[in-house]
Amino acid sequence: MVHRMGEKVRPHFAHKNLSQNCSPETVLHFGFKKLLHERISKALQAGERISIQWKCEACCGSHFGNLLKRTTHAEEEYNLGACRPDIGLLSKEGNVVAAIEIVVSHSPDQSAIEFYKANGIPLLVFKLKSDTELSRVEEEVLKPDIVDVCLNPKCPKCNEHMPRLNLLIIDGKCWKCNSPMKVGALSGDAGYECEFNLDHIALANRHGANITTRYSKTAGHRYAANTCKRCKEFIGDHYLFTDYVAADEYPRIKLDAGYYCPICCNEPDDDYDNIAED
Secondary structure (H helix, E strand, O other): OEEEOOOOOOOEEEOOOOOOOOOHHHHHHHHHHHHHHHHHHHHHHHOOOOEEEEEOOOOOOEEEEEOOOOOOEEEEOOOOOOOOOOEEEEOOOOOEEEEEEEEOOOOOOHHHHHHHHHOOOOEEEEEOOOHHHHHHHHOOEEOOOEEOOOOOOEOOOOOOEOOEEEEEEEEEEOOOOOOEEEEEEEEEOOOOOOOOOHHHHHHHHHOOOOEEEEEEOOOOEEEEEEEOOOOOOEOOHHHHHHHHHOOOOOOEEEEEEEEOOOOOOOOOOOOOOOOOEO
């Protein structure tokens, strides 16, 4: 195959010599690998970074990074003995920094995936469906379909990566007296709203919310709840989500509240001595 750059058509690959074994899948795989290796090599020679972004399967969030961090050169079909990644990123010591696989119709063998994991080699996968996706190589920020690296810390209890947690400050109204009311709510990347702890409450109240300790007859216990400063009514956990978090009409800001573990489920604080109680 030869790489052709036309003035009126997008970059493409054409046969240098006809081959009976050359399929559209083979051409797409070959073309993307060549273009990506070419971009990586040029960036390394120029001392430039290549930004990447990926959706993390471990924490359900998005990560950003530099594809060429610790990389000094790249090789196509790099021989690791047990497998040959389409592109191997190597350090100046000759260690494999990361393996890149391009998938059109066949995913990497399970034995290769296990080899990467056993040897601590990060795996990046680009999944392609048509030749129009060759343009993905030229994007300012590369977006692999799979990167088996999570940058978030691990839970000290279960050792799983923790999703990021956000504190929402919602400009809402009291359901009872209709007064303006800033409402605090927790929202995690894994889609789980965990209980307020003392730090969350202090942060929310500093931004205008009024979270106090209230007793719920429905729940049968007391817990920290958003409370109207005017009429003193509070918002129950169920209505906090349905009437405020999920309500598009209320503007909101998002604050960083650290991380949480939906597996272990952070326990709510039992000591509310420092929280106003009604």
